[in-house]
Amino acid sequence: MTHLDPNFFHQQLQFTRTFTKKLNEQLKKAGIFHSQWLIVFYLKQFETATLVEISNYLNVEKPTITRTVHRLEEQELIKKIPSNDKRERRIMLTEKGIKVFEEAKQVVDEFERKLLEDLSSQDLNATENTIKHLIERLQEG
């Protein structure tokens, strides 16, 4: 029962703050922000989506998704597609959106590759398990 560094959680927060900061610097090349990347990435995988689908997948509240999608629309990276359910707003990537995805993917892949370069897969797996466990714990309570 070793004693845990009291900074354990503080470090987690610091990491994610710095991570998004540095990744946003890189993503300027592709003309989008990290928050937009997450949605563009989702749309490339699943072709179309509603805001609620994105919200559930990313585990981010709906108003946040509304805003980010709105900015993607202004940049003409996504477009609306017809839907039977008049409440929902079903969207997909435009051609410009797909191009931006390709550019951003290279940036993100390279950024993440460099970060993980010389970490052992044991440590990475342990970390992944720990974080998964912590997320589950948070969602229970």
Added chain:
Amino acid sequence: MTHLDPNFFHQQLQFTRTFTKKLNEQLKKAGIFHSQWLIVFYLKQFETATLVEISNYLNVEKPTITRTVHRLEEQELIKKIPSNDKRERRIMLTEKGIKVFEEAKQVVDEFERKLLEDLSSQDLNATENTIKHLIERLQEG
């Protein structure tokens, strides 16, 4: 060379988002937010501090600290103390601030204890090492 789940970083971000969200719910009992807690915690440890000291310790930009300290001042949890250097704003906890620290500490300790309850210390240590390594990597580049 196992392939890493592409959601590795996404999970990190999701964890910290949910963590601060849930902790903020708990901290309502003490009447402060997580961002304020970090500063109150620092002041309890080090007695006095300037905004730059706090900024460096928490690795958060100065304008963010200015704002959070301003709110702590409004709630009368901190007070200004004299300094020879007229540029700096040296602060310390008020008595009310110390009381809030005590309340918040119980909330935070219990919250973190429950989260870590049944995680092995191996996994925790591996996670801590990984995060430390990742932070260093981010700060190099």
Added chain:
DNA sequence: GGGATATAGTTACTTAAGTAACTAATTTTA
């Protein structure tokens, strides 16, 4: 001593995410 440089903090503006309360459309159910 005085100009150049560095440091502490603030202001204005932006991105990101959250809550609460709402509208409009759809589905359930009595």
Added chain:
DNA sequence: TAAAATTAGTTACTTAAGTAACTATATCCC
């Protein structure tokens, strides 16, 4: 089938963090 409940999305407001540009003070050093 009509009222009740649920679902999708938006609006308004708040917390949190960032950048750029600024003021005021202190330090360096020629």
